[in-house]
Amino acid sequence: MASVVSSKVEALGKRVVHFGDEMDFIPARIRQLLETDWVNADVRDCFLAKSEICRILRKNPADWEMLDIVYYGASPRDGVSLSRADHWLSGSLSGQALRDRLKVVSSWTARYITKALEVDGRLTVLDLGAGPAPYALEALKAIPDCSERLSWRCVDLDQLSLDEGEKRAREHGFERVLEFKNMDFLSSRNAPEADDPRADFGLLVGILCGMSPAEAVSCLQKIKMFFRPGAELIVPTLLNQAFEEDPQTFRVLCNVLGWQLKPKSLDEVREVFVTAGYIVNDIFSEREGGNGQYAIVHAAIPQP
């Protein structure tokens, strides 16, 4: 999906970004190169040698293990310890924004589901691109017992992340609520049959961040088929603010290692949802007081 080089990443590469003494775990020569001349194999090799986050990202930018390190401060792999470079990356404003996104979206979702269960009695949730279900696990911890009334389906292409999610669901006692399905939700081969039940509520987290506005519109239009008319979704997506306030982290992750993120303006985000035929109920931030790195969109599929 993100094969085209992101113009936002290209623009970030043209900026002069200052790297200070807090990065003394990187040789001074590499720090200097990072400021303007980051297209240098020595820079990339240095970060690949020093950071588990960078090694994971280089292999697969969508890998759940990278997010796990940022969310929980440790590698899920036995025997892998984190370096100072990893702590610098995950301790950055952008790492904090990811942790805040998890906290704010999962607690918002828990409140939404609790209220919806009170009103409707039952609810079906679809978590598209769920990884090992961090959002489901956090939200379910805050929802009063609901195993008979709530069904939460986690969908992902990556079987290893689904296996990990299943293991965590059992460990937390949520195996009767959570279900894991390996599926490409953008493939027309996976369109539901006419009489398949549609979901009442959806999460789409960490998916639109790597898409252009046109790709995001197409994605939002395609996933409508899984939801009933009137269903509501919560969808966080990366804003330009992220590159503005933390160019150091994104210089390493995007310019040096090649992560083709496509942050958007708030107006672009709103326009994407409206063009895709959604009602935008609200857009809020992962940061108290607003102006954070993510637009968290609460949207609805219109009733006919």
Ligand SMILES: C[S@@+](CC[C@H](N)C(=O)[O-])C[C@H]1O[C@@H](n2cnc3c(N)ncnc32)[C@H](O)[C@@H]1O
């Ligand atoms: C950045 S991760 C986000 C994981 C989780 N939602 C979170 O925010 O912690 C994106 C996930 O979406 C999955 N994914 C991307 N495109 C997909 C598709 N078309 N169908 C199913 N899964 C997809 C990837 O395999 C990956 O696990």
